[in-house]
Amino acid sequence: MESIAEQLFLIVLNMMGIEHDVSYPKIEIVEQTVIFEKVCQGKKCSAVAYYNDTTETVFISKGMDLNNSVSDQAYYIHEAVHHIQNIVFNKKAIEISCDERLKLEREAYEIQRDYLIANNDDATMIRYILSRFPRKC
Numbered sequence: 063m064e065s066i067a068e069q070l071f072l073i074v075l076n077m078m079g080i081e082h083d084v085s086y087p088k089i090e091i092v093e094q095t096v097i098f099e100k101v102c103q104g105k106k107c108s109a110v111a112y113y114n115d116t117t118e119t120v121f122i123s124k125g126m127d128l129n130n131s132v133s134d135q136a137y138y139i140h141e142a143v144h145h146i147q148n149i150v151f152n153k154k155a156i157e158i159s160c161d162e163r164l165k166l167e168r169e170a171y172e173i174q175r176d177y178l179i180a181n182n183d184d185a186t187m188i189r190y191i192l193s194r195f196p197r198k199c
Contacts, residue, residue, distance in 0.1 A: 067128060091123075092121050093123070097110065115156070118145060126138070140170045144166070171191055
C-alpha cells in the first residue's frame with residue numbers, strides 16, 4: 063500500500079502530464095521554526111513546507127496532517143512540483159534566473175490551486191497569491 067505522500071506525488075505527475083517514472087522526494091518532518099529559518103530568514107511567516115533541490119527533500123512542518131487535511135496535502139503537492147521540476151527538467155533554484163524561478167513558482171502555485179479546487183476547496187488564498195504574483199523580476 064502506498065503512503066499518502068506517494069499517492070499525492072503520483073497525482074502531481076499526472077497533473078503535470080509526466081508519464082515516466084520519477085523518484086519520490088525524501089520527506090523530513092521538522093519543527094516549523096526550522097522552516098522559518100530556511101524560508102523566512104528566521105522570522106515567523108506563513109511557510110509550512112519547502113523543498114531543498116540539493117538533497118531532494120521536502121521539509122514539512124511537524125503539525126501538518128497529510129492524511130486528513132486537503133490544505134496540508136496541497137502544500138506538499140506544491141513542494142512535490144518543485145521536486146519534479148528539479149529531477150525531470152533539471153531546474154535547480156540556485157542555477158536559474160530570477161524570472162525562471164518565478165515561472166516555476168507560479169507553476170507550483172497553479173497545480174496547488176487546481177488540486178484544492180478538485181477537492182472542493184475554493185483555493186481563495188492561492189488565487190489571491192497568483193493574482194498578485196509577479197511575472198518578471
